[in-house]
Each structure stands twice: as structure tokens, then as C-alpha cells.
Amino acid sequence: MSAGAVSLPDPRNTDILVHVGGRLVPRAEARVSVFDSVVQGGDACWEGLRVYDGRVFRLGAHLQRLFASARALAFERVPPADEVRGALFACLRANGMRDGVHVRLTLTRGEKVTSGMSPRWNRGPCTLIVLPEWKAPVFGGRGLALVTSSVRRNPPQCLDSRIHHANLLNNILARIEADAAGADDAIMLDLAGHVAETSACNLFHVARGELHTPALGACLPGITRATVLDLARGAGLAAHERGIPPAELVAADEVFTTGTMGELAHVVRIDGRAVGGGDGPGPVTRRLQGLFADGVRREGDRIADDS
Ligand code: PMP
Numbered sequence: 001m002s003a004g005a006v007s008l009p010d011p012r013n014t015d016i017l018v019h020v021g022g023r024l025v026p027r028a029e030a031r032v033s034v035f036d037s038v039v040q041g042g043d044a045c046w047e048g049l050r051v052y053d054g055r056v057f058r059l060g061a062h063l064q065r066l067f068a069s070a071r072a073l074a075f076e077r078v079p080p081a082d083e084v085r086g087a088l089f090a091c092l093r094a095n096g097m098r099d100g101v102h103v104r105l106t107l108t109r110g111e112k113v114t115s116g117m118s119p120r121w122n123r124g125p126c127t128l129i130v131l132p133e134w135k136a137p138v139f140g141g142r143g144l145a146l147v148t149s150s151v152r153r154n155p156p157q158c159l160d161s162r163i164h165h166a167n168l169l170n171n172i173l174a175r176i177e178a179d180a181a182g183a184d185d186a187i188m189l190d191l192a193g194h195v196a197e198t199s200a201c202n203l204f205h206v207a208r209g210e211l212h213t214p215a216l217g218a219c220l221p222g223i224t225r226a227t228v229l230d231l232a233r234g235a236g237l238a239a240h241e242r243g244i245p246p247a248e249l250v251a252a253d254e255v256f257t258t259g260t261m262g263e264l265a266h267v268v269r270i271d272g273r274a275v276g277g278g279d280g281p282g283p284v285t286r287r288l289q290g291l292f293a294d295g296v297r298r299e300g301d302r303i304a305d306d307s
Contacts, residue, residue, distance in 0.1 A: 010134040019091040019130035036127055037109035041117060042167035044108035045069035048260040051092060051101040051132075055300030057260075059085070061223045066107060069163045070126070075109050077125040084128060089304045091130040098303065102135040102261060106166060138261050139184065143268030143279055146198065148246060149174035149186035153196035153218045161196075161220055171199040185257070187246070187270065190218035194243040197222075201259035204228065205252035206284040211239040212248070224258040224292075231291040237284070250275055254282030264289045 018030035037043035047062040056062075063081050070078050079087075088105065092098070106129040112121040151174040154161065171188070178186035178199070185198040196218040197203055202225040204213045211232050213225060232239045249255055254276045255267035266281035268274065276282055281289060 012134045016133065017091065017094045018132075019087050019128065021127045021129075022087075024091060024094055030129075030131070032108065032127055032129070033111050035111045035113070035115070037112060037119075037122060038106070038127070038166060040112060040115055042165070042169070043073070043119075044106050044166040045073060045075075045164050046104060046106040046166050047164065049088075049103040049105060050260050050296070051097060051103065051303070052099060052296045052300060054098045055302050056088065056092075056103075057296050057300040058223050058227065059088075059301040061226070062105075065164055065221070065223070066105070069165060070107055072160065072163045073109070073165065074119065075107070075126055076119075076122070077110065078107070079126060079128055085301075085304075087128055088130050091132055092303050093305070095132055097132050097134070100134055100136055101132050104131040104133075105129070106131070108166075135261075137263045137265075139265040141265075143266050143276075143281075144184040144257065145182070145269040146185055146187050146267055146271075147178055147181045147183040148271055149177045149188050149199070151177070151186075151188060153188040153190055155191045155218055157191075161216070161218055164220060175199040183269075187249070188218075189246065190214075192243070193245070194218075195246055195249060198257055201257035201262060201265075203249070204256050204258060205244070205249050206254035206282060207248070207252050209237070209284065211237055211284070212244060212252075213239070213241055214244050215241040222258055224260055224263065227292065227295065228258050228264065228288055231288060231295065235287070235291060253277060254285045256281065256285045256288075264292055 016027050017024050020030050047066050049062055050057050108127040109122050110124045110126045113123050114121055151170050174186040174188050187198055188196045190196045195214050202222040229239050250270050250273050257265045266285050268276055
């Protein structure tokens with residue numbers, strides 16, 4: 001899949017309203033200060049959320065991860081969960097968004113009184129950004145081509161992967177390699193040479209009917225990853241979280257990625273080798289995709305109406 005084939009953003013996003021620091025503003029006016037911590041050091045944490053049929057999927061888990069990240073980063077004057085939830089719902093309602101929507105929710109350390117690294121210069125509250133866009137699952141059901149990046153995922157010795165931060169330069173460098181190779185995404189290894197994840201998704205494979213995914217350590221504790229593990233185990237499938245050598249992925253019966261942006265997307269090529277035995281998703285991937293599709297329509301926090 002060449003980079004040129006990436007679908008263009010939905011034209012309905014031209015007129016969206018965005019929540020920035022307590023105000024709902026048109027897209028063209030949605031800006032943060034040059035003094036904001038996210039500009040100065042990528043000093044922010046974030047969540048990607050998806051809206052299905054008037055509900056935000058796994059909102060509680062996303063807010064829990066957001067606040068855990070903010071706590072790990074020692075953010076102060078963090079807005080309470082009710083306020084974040086209220087801003088999210090108000091923003092979705094103002095845009096008339098109920099389905100087919102992805103939300104990038106960012107919490108920065110807030111504005112500094114002068115440029116500088118230390119959070120001592122932060123005197124104001126955190127900045128909350130709610131950016132909702134009309135966006136179908138990004139891969140649209142097609143099989144993905146991945147390449148292995150030369151850039152390693154941050155090891156926990158350098159930056160704990162449980163912190164879902166916005167300081168994503170090594171992921172972006174990996175993605176540049178994928179783009180240059182005409183692939184959809186890049187596999188990032190950990191320092192030991194085991195598979196960590198892609199630049200934006202968790203990775204799974206199926207071998208002899210059992211599911212395998214890298215253990216938490218160098219990968220994000222993805223909410224789709226956790227959902228898929230629950231669904232698999234609930235359906236009686238054995239699911240293992242462990243160190244996975246890259247050669248195992250290439251030899252697997254099925255490989256797929258998970259993430260809020262692209263849901264469960266099957267992989268057909270890794271470093272030029274055909275994987276997964278065909279163009280379409282394999283039987284276990286298809287089964288899990290079906291269970292996931294049922295789950296997203298069944299559960300989730302209904303967009304509250306504050307009228
Ligand atoms: N890994 C990385 C590096 C990510 O940025 C994301 C998306 N937030 C994921 C995995 C998937 O996480 P989730 O299932 O919570 O969207």
C-alpha cells in the first residue's frame with residue numbers, strides 16, 4: 001500500500017468545533033499558547049476515543065489511563081473527571097457527532113510563565129483539548145503491510161510505556177521509515193529485540209489456534225488490546241502475553257493490529273514477506289473482529305444530554 005493511497009480527511013471536518021482550555025471554538029481558531037507545555041516539551045498526555053451509535057467506547061478506561069498518566073507526570077491542577085467528561089460530551093453534542101467519530105483528547109501541563117523545562121514555571125491549570133473528527137476506522141478493512149523499524153520503542157528504563165504521553169518523536173521516526181517503504185506502519189522492537197508494537201497500535205498473532213501478544217513492558221497498555229484479550233478469553237481462546245521474537249510474527253497463521261483508530265486490522269505483509277496466509281483476515285481474527293463489533297455497539301458511555 002503506497003502512502004499516496006491514504007484516504008484524505010473527511011470534508012465534514014472543515015467546520016468542526018474544538019474544545020481548547022475551557023472554550024468551544026471553530027477549528028481555525030483552535031490554538032494553544034506558545035507558552036503551553038506541549039509546545040515546549042511535548043509535555044502532555046492524551047487519549048484516542050471512538051464514538052459508536054451515541055456512546056463513547058470504554059470511556060472509563062480511557063479516563064483512568066489519562067489520569068494515571070497525568071499523575072505519573074506530576075501534573076498539577078488537573079481538571080476533575082466530571083469536567084473532562086462534560087467537556088467531551090458538550091463538544092460532541094455541539095458538533096452533532098454520534099457515530100463514526102474519533103476524538104483526540106489531550107491534557108497538557110498547561111502554560112508556563114516563561115520558557116523552560118521545569119514544571120516550576122507552570123502556574124496555571126492544565127490545558128484540556130477535545131478534538132473530535134469524523135473518521136471511520138482508518139484502515140477500512142484492507143490488509144496492512146508493515147516494516148520493521150530501526151528505531152526501538154522506549155524501554156521502561158527510559159520512559160514507562162504505561163504513560164500515554166504526547167512526546168512521540170521515536171514513533172514518528174519509525175512511521176517515517178514505514179512511509180518511505182510504502183508500508184502502512186512500522187513494527188518497533190524493544191531493546192532486547194522482541195516485538196513491542198507498531199508506531200500507533202498493539203500487535204497480536206495467532207499460532208495453532210492460540211493468541212499471542214507482547215507482554216506489557218515496552219508497549220502501551222492499549223484499551224483495544226485489553227478488550228481483545230478479554231473477548232478472546234471469554235470465548236475460550238488461550239491468550240498469551242509474553243516476549244515475542246520477530247520471526248514468530250512472520251511465521252504466524254494470522255497477524256493483526258489493535259487500536260482505537262483502526263480497531264482490529266489484519267496484516268498481510270511484513271518486511272516484504274507474505275504473512276497470515278492470504279489477503280483477508282484469518283478465521284480467528286474474523287471471529288474477534290465480530291466480537292469486537294458486537295461489543296462496541298453494546299457498551300460505552302452514552303453521550304449525556306445536559307438539557
Ligand atoms: N500503541 C500506541 C503507541 C498508541 O499510540 C496507541 C493508540 N493510543 C495504541 C498502541 C493503541 O491503544 P488503544 O487501543 O488504547 O487505542
